Amino acid sequence: MHAPGETVNGATNKEWRGMKPPKGRHWRSEPKVLEQLEKEDLIEWSANGVPRRKIYVDERNGKKKQDIWEYKDAQYPTYPTEKNIEMIKSIILTSSNENDLVLDCFCGSGTTLQAAQQLGRRWIGIDQSNEAIKATQKRLSEMEQDLFSVNARYQFLQSV
Ligand SMILES: C[S@@+](CC[C@H](N)C(=O)[O-])C[C@H]1O[C@@H](n2cnc3c(N)ncnc32)[C@H](O)[C@@H]1O
Numbered sequence: 001m002h003a004p005g006e007t008v009n010g011a012t013n014k015e016w017r018g019m020k021p022p023k024g025r026h027w028r029s030e031p032k033v034l035e036q037l038e039k040e041d042l043i044e045w046s047a048n049g050v051p052r053r054k055i056y057v058d059e060r061n062g063k064k065k066q067d068i069w070e071y072k073d074a075q076y077p078t079y080p081t082e083k084n085i086e087m088i089k090s091i092i093l094t095s096s097n098e099n100d101l102v103l104d105c106f107c108g109s110g111t112t113l114q115a116a117q118q119l120g121r122r123w124i125g126i127d128q129s130n131e132a133i134k135a136t137q138k139r140l141s142e143m144e145q146d147l148f149s150v151n152a153r154y155q156f157l158q159s160v
Contacts, residue, residue, distance in 0.1 A: 110136030
């Protein structure tokens, strides 16, 4: 219920329910707002009397993506530098919308193309290595929907 920094002249440094914010901190809201939260049963009191704001799951969208991501390498790689598909999906989700076109011009084993397909994006894959193209073809043809039977075949052949 409180945050760093002391309010010198303001309501967020005032007493609320017989309590001042701890030294060097201020109430996140002024006491009348805190009181309203309490009335709405939105404050939880710890065993030693510390108030905490209740936040329900549907009130927040979750934690923002942080700068450092931890993903394990693909567990059974089909290509030496294959990336973790969950990491690729995260990049696609945060940087494109459905039906957008995803281009991976160093597609390796086609992880990005698979992720893009699964997320409803269109895609183009390119790689200079025959091994990469083979690995990509294998990966995509093993997907539930055989991509080489429809439009993807055309896009893909252009890159071979
Ligand atoms: C790090 S790998 C990509 C791995 C891929 N993200 C995966 O999950 O499988 C980089 C790829 O770039 C390809 N590559 C490097 N230089 C290239 C170039 N000039 N044109 C096309 N492909 C290239 C390599 O053959 C290699 O397959």
